[in-house]
Amino acid sequence: MKSHEAIQGALKQSSPKQVAADLGISLSLIYKWAQPQDALGSGSRNPLDRIATMYDSTGDTGIIQWLCHHAGGYFVRNPDRSAEPPEHVMPATNEMVSQFATLLTSISQAADDNAITEEEAETIRHAWNELKSFAEEFVTCCEEGDFDPIRRANARSQSSPATS
Known part of the structure; x- marks a missing residue:
């Protein structure tokens, strides 16, 4: 369109x-x-x-994410397609379970004192957004039978410093 x-x-x-x-x-x-x-x-x-x-010029999705949030949604990037052979489903499934565990850990640590600070809420939001993005990419890969984009995303995330 x-x-x-x-x-x-x-x-x-x-x-x-x-x-x-x-x-x-x-x-x-x-x-x-x-x-x-x-x-x-x-x-x-x-x-x-x-x-x-503006997006093409900056490469930053912040404006797009803001618009999606303003409309009551969330921006999820479509997975990149590649010519490499597809990966198997288990590593991707394990990664999704791992991200869900990270989210639950963030929630339980934040709620430990029966109060959630602004910083803790941001940590929870970050973990939730990461999980939503990965899950959307996972579903797309399931539909297309190609898990290589998830493998590449995992490699990138494991090579970059973790943020909390």
């Missing part, structure tokens, strides 16, 4: 006039955002294209 198509879909769910008023911009700009950009100059570089460019 192209960005202008996503905007068209959103405008079907709402009033373009209200969106323009909420954003403090002209109605014509809203409509230009919903048109493809072409060589003739119709359409206008819309906010989705700008966010994509």
Whole structure:
């Protein structure tokens, strides 16, 4: 789906006039955002294209994660595909169990004194986000029968310093 198509879909769910008023911009700009950009100059570089460019420029998913959180969700990167032969399911399963154990350890350590500090909550959130990402990647690999992306992710995480 192209960005202008996503905007068209959103405008079907709402009033373009209200969106323009909420954003403090002209109605014509809203409509230009919903048109493809072409060589003739119709359409206008819309906010989705700008966010994509910002991501491409920085490589940082923070903005995307913020948008997903704002919409009540969570950003999970699709696994990389490779030409290498697939790995077996057991190492990936063991890694998921290990990450779940890390999450449970974080929770039990934080709750030990019947109070959870902001720092402890951040540690729990980090462990939970890591588990969610890995589980999504695991399910995708199950669907596709290719566990090599998980093997590579494990190798990267084991070679980088751990954070708590």
